[in-house]
Amino acid sequence: xxxxxxxxxxxxxxxxxxxxxxxxxxxxxxxxxxxxxxxxxxxxxxxxxxxxxxxxxxxxxxxxxxxxxxxxxxxxxxxxxxxxxxxxxxxxxxxxxxxxxxxxxxxxxxxxxxxxxxxxxxxxxxxxxxxxxxxxxxxxxxxxxxxxxxxxxxxxxxxxxxxxxxxxxxxxxxxxxxxxxxxxxxxxxxxxxxxxxxxxxxxxxxxxxxxxxxxxxxxxxxxxxxxxxxxxxxxxxxxxxxxxxxxxxxxxxxxxxxxxxxxxxxxxxxxxxxxxxxxxxxxxxxxxxxxxxxxxxxxx
Numbered sequence: 001x002x003x004x005x006x007x008x009x010x011x012x013x014x015x016x017x018x019x020x021x022x023x024x025x026x027x028x029x030x031x032x033x034x035x036x037x038x039x040x041x042x043x044x045x046x047x048x049x050x051x052x053x054x055x056x057x058x059x060x061x062x063x064x065x066x067x068x069x070x071x072x073x074x075x076x077x078x079x080x081x082x083x084x085x086x087x088x089x090x091x092x093x094x095x096x097x098x099x100x101x102x103x104x105x106x107x108x109x110x111x112x113x114x115x116x117x118x119x120x121x122x123x124x125x126x127x128x129x130x131x132x133x134x135x136x137x138x139x140x141x142x143x144x145x146x147x148x149x150x151x152x153x154x155x156x157x158x159x160x161x162x163x164x165x166x167x168x169x170x171x172x173x174x175x176x177x178x179x180x181x182x183x184x185x186x187x188x189x190x191x192x193x194x195x196x197x198x199x200x201x202x203x204x205x206x207x208x209x210x211x212x213x214x215x216x217x218x219x220x221x222x223x224x225x226x227x228x229x230x231x232x233x234x235x236x237x238x239x240x241x242x243x244x245x246x247x248x249x250x251x252x253x254x255x256x257x258x259x260x261x262x263x264x265x266x267x268x269x270x271x272x273x274x275x276x277x278x279x280x281x282x283x284x285x286x287x288x289x290x291x292x293x294x295x296x297x298x299x300x
Contacts, residue, residue, distance in 0.1 A: 020085040021085060028075070032071060035067055035071055039063040039067035040063065042062065043063035046062050046063065046123075047059045062122055114147070114149065118149075118164035119147055121150075126170045127145055128142065128145075129142050133152070133170060133171060135150060135162060135167045135170050136166045138154070138160045138162060139152070140154035140155070140160060149164055150164060175243065177217055177240055177241065177243060178240070178243050178245060179239065179240050179246060180247065181237075181238050182236065182237045182238070182250070182253070183234050184234065184237065185229065185235075186233055186268055186269075187267040190233070196235060198260050202260050203239070203253070204219075215241050215242050215248070221238045223236045223238065224236070
């Protein structure tokens with residue numbers, strides 16, 4: 001049978017420890033509510049006044065991540081305080097946790113790198129679902145992005161799962177607006193001013209049409225004669241379009257430009273060679289057979 005003194009001590013300890021545990025539990029609950037409220041406020045900050053669906057997803061992802069991190073910190077601190085209140089030595093537990101954490105840390109280095117890179121990619125709003133990007137040597141449309149990886153689908157339908165830790169540079173080809181650069185080759189015998197006039201006319205006709213004019217944000221920038229190639233002069237121009245519409249606009253512009261050049265008799269040359277028949281030391285040349293055919297011979 002228990003002695004009254006022991007029962008009294010046990011009751012006293014339970015009352016004192018119980019009050020501490022009750023107080024700690026109340027503080028933890030308050031802190032968790034504060035974490036939830038802070039994450040909601042951060043969600044509005046991350047939105048930056050934008051209401052599109054992808055911005056909302058990005059803001060929710062970041063706010064949830066912050067909320068989870070704060071909750072883990074609060075719960076770990078609460079556990080340590082509770083163990084101390086129960087007079088349980090936490091030094092051996094911390095030592096064991098440190099050794100285990102070191103082992104897990106070595107095993108999860110790539111995962112940690114992926115998560116950290118993914119957090120900053122989402123935080124800085126470098127990539128959104130639907131963007132056309134080039135990352136880690138791969139290009140495609142972003143189908144999904146998480147803290148762990150970015151999912152791309154390229155033009156032929158192949159899907160690429162790229163760990164965020166491998167992304168050291170992001171090239172986004174559809175952010176805010178897009179551009180396409182034209183390098184238009186014409187013969188050396190053409191009048192460059194007339195060529196640029198025809199190019200400008202094709203652009204003006206496209207912008208006048210509702211179907212294409214809605215995609216083209218600015219008039220075509222004709223930068224001028226860019227360089228002299230082996231068999232052609234290169235005229236460079238640039239078009240600014242809505243995000244992701246640069247390729248469709250460029251294909252239609254090229255089609256119309258070819259038709260316009262044919263109509264205006266502007267020659268777009270193919271590569272050709274100028275042949276020179278050399279001579280030996282005696283001044284003789286190797287015979288070069290030449291055949292001339294009359295295109296009208298069949299009708300004569």
